[in-house]
Amino acid sequence: xxxxxxxxxxxxxxxxxxxxxxxxxxxxxxxxxxxxxxxxxxxxxxxxxxxxxxxxxxxxxxxxxxxxxxxxxxxxxxxxxxxxxxxxxxxxxxxxxxxxxxxxxxxxxxxxxxxxxxxxxxxxxxxxxxxxxxxxxxxxxxxxxxxxxxxxxxxxxxxxxxxxxxxxxxxxxxxxxxxxxxxxxxxxxxxxxxxxxxxxxxxxxxxxxxxxx
Numbered sequence: 201x202x203x204x205x206x207x208x209x210x211x212x213x214x215x216x217x218x219x220x221x222x223x224x225x226x227x228x229x230x231x232x233x234x235x236x237x238x239x240x241x242x243x244x245x246x247x248x249x250x251x252x253x254x255x256x257x258x259x260x261x262x263x264x265x266x267x268x269x270x271x272x273x274x275x276x277x278x279x280x281x282x283x284x285x286x287x288x289x290x291x292x293x294x295x296x297x298x299x300x301x302x303x304x305x306x307x308x309x310x311x312x313x314x315x316x317x318x319x320x321x322x323x324x325x326x327x328x329x330x331x332x333x334x335x336x337x338x339x340x341x342x343x344x345x346x347x348x349x350x351x352x353x354x355x356x357x358x359x360x361x362x363x364x365x366x367x368x369x370x371x372x373x374x375x376x377x378x379x380x381x382x383x384x385x386x387x388x389x390x391x392x393x394x395x396x397x398x399x400x401x402x403x404x405x406x407x408x409x410x411x412x413x
Contacts, residue, residue, distance in 0.1 A: 213255075216247070216255060217255050217256075217265075219245055220241065220245050220247070220252065220255055220256065220262070221262065221265060221266050221269065222308075223241055223244050223245040224236070224241045224245075224262050224263075224266060225266050225308070225311050225312065225315065226311055227240060227241060227244065228263070228266075228311075228315050228321075229310075229311040229312070229314035229315045230311075230314070232318060233263065233315065233318055233320070233321050234320065236259075237259075238252055238253075238258075238259055241259075241262075263321070263324075264328070266312075266315075267325060267328075267329070270308075270309075270312055271329065271347050271348075273301060274298065274301065274347075275347050276297075277293060277294050277297035277298065278290075278294050278347075278351060278354075279350075279354060280293070284350075284354065285354075286354045286355065286357070286358045288413055291358060291412075291413055292409050292413055295383075295405065295408060295409050296405065296409070298383075299386075299390075299401075299405045302387060302390055302391060303390070303401065306390070306391060309387075309391045310391040310392060312391075313387065313388065313391045313392045314392065317392075326348075329347060329348045329349075355376060355379075356372075356373075356376055359372040359373070359375050359376045359379070360372045362375070375412070378412075379411075379412045382408055382411075382412075383408070386404065386408065
């Protein structure tokens with residue numbers, strides 16, 4: 201048997217990291233972040249506590265990596281040309297990809313949602329991922345910590361631009377709030393409460409796009 205190559209070792213390392221993050225997410229979500237210890241995660245991942253620290257130096261770092269993974273997956277589809285301008289086509293693509301990811305990896309997003317509704321975790325999440333940014337270039341220098349900030353900024357600008365082709369009483373800020381509440385409600389009903397009928401899933405996504413594009 202020939203020795204493993206550096207690439208194979210790296211692939212094995214990434215597989216182990218993914219396993220640890222998946223196990224940690226499940227237990228963080230179901231038993232609470234602060235109630236779940238590194239020992240507990242290591243035991244259920246089938247590795248020693250010492251080996252755990254070869255992958256993640258602390259439980260806080262492990263949580264950050266789990267959140268980074270989800271944010272990076274979503275960020276691929278937001279402003280894909282990275283020009284800082286959200287067009288109608290990009291807006292629609294983002295909504296469709298967002299709910300495709302939700303449906304494709306429902307168990308992951310259900311656990312992730314359960315994790316984020318824990319107040320201390322949610323507060324830390326918002327503190328880290330809603331930090332202010334001033335320019336689009338700053339976003340792509342430090343994308344993991346500023347993704348939500350730039351999403352918020354670009355969506356606000358998107359709804360303000362819509363005012364040019366809307367009635368005089370159109371309120372872009374109210375429209376943005378309604379959009380956010382609609383998205384959050386749909387995610388909650390789908391991932392947490394499992395209340396969205398499969399027959400209406402695509403129709404609902406199409407209707408959301410129709411209402412807010």
